[in-house]
Amino acid sequence: MAIRRQPDSPTGMTVPAHPRRTAAIAFILVTALLDVMSMGIVIPVLPQLIEQLSGSIAAAGLWNGLFVALWAGMQFLCSPVIGSLSDRYGRRPVILVSIAGLALDYVLMALAPNLWWLALGRILAGVTSSSFTSAFAYMADITPPEGRAKGYGLIGAAFSAGFVAGPLIGGVLGEVSLRAPFWAAAALSGLAFLYGLVVLPESLTPDKRMAFSWTRANPFGALRLLRSHPELSSLAVVNFLLYFAHHLFSAVFVLYAGARYGWGAWEVGALLALVGILDMGVQGMLVGPVVKRLGDGPTMVIGLAFGAIGIGAMGLAPTGWLFVAAMLPNALWGLAMPTIQSLMTRRVSESEQGQLQGANNSVGAIAGILSPLFFGAVYSASVGGNPFFPHIGTAFLMAALVLASAALLGWRAGRHATPQLDSGAAGH
Template sequence: MASKNAFLFIFIVIVIDATGLGIIIPSLPSLVAETAHVSLEESTSYYGLILGAYAFMQFIFSPIVGGLSDRYGRRPVLLLAMFGLGLDYVFMYFAPTLVWIVVGRCISGALGASYTTATAYIADISTAENKARNFGMVGAAFGIGFVIGPAIGGLLGDFDIRAPFLAAAILSFMNLVYGYFVLNESLALENRRPFNLLRSNFAGALVQIVSYKSLAWLFVVVFLYYLSGMAIQTSWVYYTQEKFAWSKFDVGLSLALVGVCIAGVQGGLSGYFAKRFGEVKTTYISLIIFAVTVVAIGSAVEAWMLYALMVPYAFTGLAGPAIQTIMSNSTADNAQGELQGSLTSIMSIAEIIGPLIMMQVYASTTLGLAQEDKVFGSPYFLSGVIVLLAIAFFSVALRKVKNAKVR
């Protein structure tokens, strides 16, 4: 019962956290354009740099955060992450220049390790039998947050592009208060270990990744998986507004519907797929669907096609929890935080490189070109190629995976 209550608490925390993130998405490109004093079309490179700055700081600090959570517990680290995220939204709400947005994003990237710590928390309270389902529920929690957040953000953004950032700040600080009073510690004292800065830094994390002999190729797969996902995460607002003339509300509504699909699939089907097919087959199925769907999104000629593709796109999220489960089950209990920190570092590298690549590809095939010559779907075509590479590397990784516990 205690485990169920702990899971419910962390689930609610993640939902609120994701709602705050979702609120700002429809308006962030417009705020970037406003503070940079350029048009929306010309703001693509600035937008990519801002996303990359957040990911860079997360890459540097998430291994430290993961190591600290292994030493001091998940709860204090998670509360600090909530505070950092709220501070970021305050900076963006008041931002008179682009520099303020960059500073806010850097603070959030450095302190905001909610995903790292939340997944370590889930690993603490899960058994080998229900770990895949619980990791899938993390995706469902983010999905629910992305149902609520973008819908609210789209409405507020059409009224005032800064209003969503104020709403997100309020929500984050409310989450901090909620977490302080209801969130219990998940890491038992006997499972804690001394903090080691040589291991718990970005260089140490990369060394640790290399030292995970049986998991090294899976880290490559994780990198490619998240790199391919950057196509939609970075260019969706630009793609839909410039190709289909969507308003911020339209963008928010579409993201909300994607969130419904993701929450339904990951929350309701991730456990079923893991039991029915196992993590390996689930990963293959998800990645194949990913490759086909992302190319179809880039090829869409009518807006309704994007809505039709939301359901198959939701299944692309099954690969993440499946791969994560394979890796977590091969890692010792007292190293789960370090593993999640290393995974977050890999994700962050993808999130540093991804926005720069995807937005540059998008800009090079749209900016300054006649409407009939623009290739709005170029990031999605590139994403499809990257997913195919991930499938190939996953096949290689399976030959290396052992069930030895990595410490």
């Protein structure tokens, strides 16, 4: 799909057929990489900085939990607003303003004299990182429907690369100073802003834009879009289940790995880096060829099914080496996310792509709040002197059931698929 310059475009910057579209895709990927690197850089030091400012380990645990909830809550509230603003004013200004805001936010956290400043920084980070909704909508604007899964796979690969490189850089800088990673994160976000200011053209032409409405922009209004079509609703539930299962790792992986296999920080860090590398390979290189051969729907189901197999094997693995081996089938889980996104973008008009991505991000935020609470409770009930669940890997087995349910629902949605909305449809 080649978007050509409209004569009445106020910016004069829309994406033409090839060279600048290639530059635009490169920008989205580089920005995703830099943004996720900037987030990942602070992961190794943020809990330590919280402990330093709070004065105790116990208080640090409470504050860290609060900061996670604040970030996810702001994602839930602001993602639909950001997405709807990009439907109204275009993707370019929303993306650039969000990136600039993220750079300033990291400066704020680098200078934070107390926990309240740091809390404000986490709130702003939740708001500004909602720009990912506009990045996904941008990719939908500049790629044909049959190429979107590959495009989203490339974004996913960029995310994975950022999550591999970010914590490694943050760990090294954290040895110098707890504040140094925040300054580095601010510099990376600033670099992404300057790069976009020069390179990024607008992707959404004026005739495809939709008037801003708080009815659609609030998270509950945005979620109504997901109920506008039976298959879209089913895919939204699949998306929620995928996010829900994925947060198992942030909730219990470190504790589980230490308790069952005796792994310390080095082993856990190395394994997370390996997860990122495998995910890069799947999303960056496998998604396109598999979708071309099988189509979006079957590829999504295969990804979810292998994710269920892999994560179930992790919960049953009696040794660390078998756990690592289970990561190989689990890596194919990466086929699911880009294809779900691609299928969903085909069911809404071009003027609703930002709203759709905002709604999807809100769904992910809800899962991000509920899932750690659920899997944390399951893990707690699986360990100790007299555990309620007799097997320490019960949380992994439950996550496998969640993914298997998602695969079944996705398969049923594919069987009852209706004709897709034409990519050039006007907003409705």
